[in-house]
Amino acid sequence: MEVHTLKILKDSKRDAQVITDPQKLEYILKEYVGNTPLGIRNTEPVVHATPKGMEKSDEYGYVLLLEFPADYPVPNQLTLFKTLKRQMEFDCELIEEGTNGVKMRVLEVRIDTNPRKQGRLINPDDSIVSSNFYISKNKIDMNPMWYSVSNRVIFHEEEKRLSARIAGLKIREMNPIDNRWESKILKKAKQGFIVTDLKEAKILWEQDILGTSKSIELPKIADEAVEAMRKMALDEGLKSAIYYPILYTNLQQQTFPIGYLYLESKEKELTKQDMQTLKEAAEEVLKRIKDANTIFLKERQAIVNIGLGGALLKITDPEFQQYILNRNEMVFDVIFKMQQPLRFYAEIKHIRQKDTGELYVGVEFKGLVYSEHSGMTSFERLKEYIEYMVQKGAPYEAPIAS
Known part of the structure; x- marks a missing residue:
């Protein structure tokens, strides 16, 4: 049988009890090793060593006498394992090879803290x-440091492309520490809205305009948001505005806005059709973001x-x-x-x-x-x-x- 050695490229630290105390080592080796074969980690297919006995040495501590397959070249150090309800691993060091078997010093034993519940x-x-x-x-998540340069570039390119057919369209990035009034609303509502009259701070939600899901509890509009809308009307002469989130769902199935599209109008009240246009544009931007951030392999x-x-x-x-x-x-x-x-x-x-x-x-x-x-x-x-x-x-x- 041809045996291959596996090289460790990634190994998450396991939650395990590490045992080096001589008395505890003696108990574990006597109680759990016995004469049943032990697997050798990082071999494929898994090679097994059969315990033939144990001795205690003043120089080496606890030593296992092991029998390996005849064609297996025993390395100077290896890790043996035994799969009980909790995984047990034995780090060993080669002492000598003889006609009666291989002597290996046990350096430490690790026992998984969490029991293995399933087979x-x-x-x-x-x-x-x-x-x-x-x-x-x-990686895109809800951490304030998530934002990637590639997404910022995509927003800039998509704004330029989409504004050629949707006059006045803007795209703005968003992150968890964004304090703009519209950002706060979009984070909570996770849906678009129209301010039909900025001076009166009159809002219509996407779910009511386009008939989308009403499962989300809508946020209360804060006084500071009302004041900001009125200020836009007075200082900038704006009549109406639409804000539509770019909602990203990551691998953990967390959904959150990573940016938003918006239109502002001085001449007219924006309508349901304008909302639908922004919704479709947001889907185009989201597809571009997903294509840039996700690999699909069939x-x-x-x-x-x-x-x-x-x-x-x-x-x-x-x-x-x-x-x-x-x-x-x-x-x-x-x-x-x-x-x-x-x-x-x-x-x-x-x-x-x-x-x-x-x-x-x-x-x-x-x-x-x-x-x-x-x-x-x-x-x-x-x-x-x-x-x-x-x-x-x-x-x-x-x-x-x-």
């Missing part, structure tokens, strides 16, 4: 695949194993490999054979590279992107599919009680 369905025949990946090129990639908590993906597509290395999250579909896709938002926990180029990417499911029309969520359907495949005899690695 994993092993997928040897590629009957489960991943596809339709959405990865952000640039290619199917293998799933090595999967559970309710997450999955291990095998990534072979060169373009995908290029983008995923510096990303922390993504959205993708899990596809069981002959079934509708299940879409998840996932956090990338670790990435390892095989010496032949493939990436093994461990992800943790953090949430749903949508619920299925059947009324079941993606998590509920995933649980149902896994249970069905286990009943049909698919390989399943269940948590072992410690």
